[in-house]
Amino acid sequence: MKARLVLALAVLGLVGGVASGCGAEDTTPAPATQKALAAVAVDDLGITPSSYGLAPDWYHPGPLKVELRWHPGGSHDTHRLALDARPDQDPPGCPPRSAPGHCEYVEAGTATAVLRWEEEAPEEDPGFVSLDWWRKGERHTASYSGEQITGDPRTQKNLPVSVDDLLHLLADKRFGTTSTRAMVDADLAKWPKDTSEGDMVPATAATVARRVQDAGAATPRSGAPADVSMWGAGAVGVVLEYPGRELTVVQVPVSAPRRPQFLAAWHTSNLRDDPAVEVGWKTGAAKAIWRDEAGGVWVVASVRDARITRDPRPRWVRPGRPGHDVQAIAGWHSSFSTYELTAEASQTPSWFRD
Incomplete structure (x- = not known):
């Protein structure tokens, strides 16, 4: 499945330098960038972003936060995937039961993974799904919003990215504060030319x-x-x-x-x-x-x-x-x-x- 996604993305020109008929992907370790995280998401999930947010309106202390936006079947960027990777010595946990929304631990091997979601508020908010993945002092986060969340996202079939997809993405060795040269140098269509607003x-x-x-x-x-x-x-x-x-x-x-x-x-x-x-x-x-x-x-x-x-x-x-x-x-x-x-x-x- 992944091989088919990589081939399709290369043909569409969404990711350059990831797959090539001239050689294998350059897996040399390199400090991650916002574009590198976005490139891993495009490669793993097969989405086609219509725009990117380098300074999205959500908070994390690190410089790698980035937002992918797309509009399957429409003209507005109604689907959003917010990504982040940062050092963090404390594993994620669920807030007290009195907090809004839902929170559960999910199976992630030797890592700690916490799934949060809030269901839709009709005519106000579609809800969201957020996954925190933590291992050895590094936390990876992915938050999706767009499709209406009607219950436990693990059983909702119409989501463009599933909880398993998010878990696979965050556990990808190329996703983190260290990525690979191929992801850092990836040629992402519609990546903004002026990246200073994210500084x-x-x-x-x-x-x-x-x-x-x-x-x-x-x-x-x-x-x-x-x-x-x-x-x-x-x-x-x-x-x-x-x-x-x-x-x-x-x-x-x-x-x-x-x-x-x-x-x-x-x-x-x-x-x-x-x-x-x-x-x-x-x-x-x-x-x-x-x-x-x-x-x-x-x-x-x-x-x-x-x-x-x-x-x-x-x-x-x-x-x-x-x-x-x-x-x-x-x-x-x-x-x-x-x-x-x-x-x-x-x-x-x-x-x-x-």
Whole structure:
């Protein structure tokens, strides 16, 4: 089967240098690139991407994340496959049963593999399937969305890529932080000529301000860099001013000399749909702390507002109410990382002042 896929891809010009009548594939080890991961997926799965995303809107700390998009039988990129490979000393696991969606361990030989999926929300979201594969300190991830997920994806017959396909892809020796020269040099049709938008640079107060804006916080009267001296080197943040309230968002490296935490005066709990986010309030203030140890970053969002005299969360859903902006940040915490994109995400909002 694989030989037929390789031959077909070579004829269509989708992958150059993978199969050739002049010789075997060059299996010399080489540091992986985004294109290498994409090439392995095209080779293994037989899909024909119509476009690629080098800076997809989902979070992982590594530089290899890439998204393949295609539209079988249609004119829109309705099918997406997000890929990533990165060092990670902690094997994946399933969240508490109270978390949304489904999660199960799947058989993967000597590796650890965790399957997650969420079923469709009619007329809103088709759902997704995600597989994490971990072995010897390296994690590989593949997430598919497009076809409506109606139940356990292992038994759903109409998916263009099955769970077994994803497992085969992530276990491929060419998929990882090290690939092969053939995959690195592959000639992928429609691969973008300008790949600079996927480059990563250290975060600044301006990029944090942009991510706050993208996360859905209300437009402030003004914004400026926050005082992050208490967190030490590498911390960046922004202070946003609103009528009657102040919002501060800070990114803190896990190597910081002190850890973000709630003191005894705070009333705290975890977000129901994401136990990694702790929220709290006290008179005049509300706060959310998202801890991502593997990603190397904490995000702390806090709002000061004299109107906060009790738990503001029941009112977070309405813009302009106390704590709404903290909910926006907590709900979109995956927009943050120690690094940001050089293109869109680094554009400074008009309201921000250095």
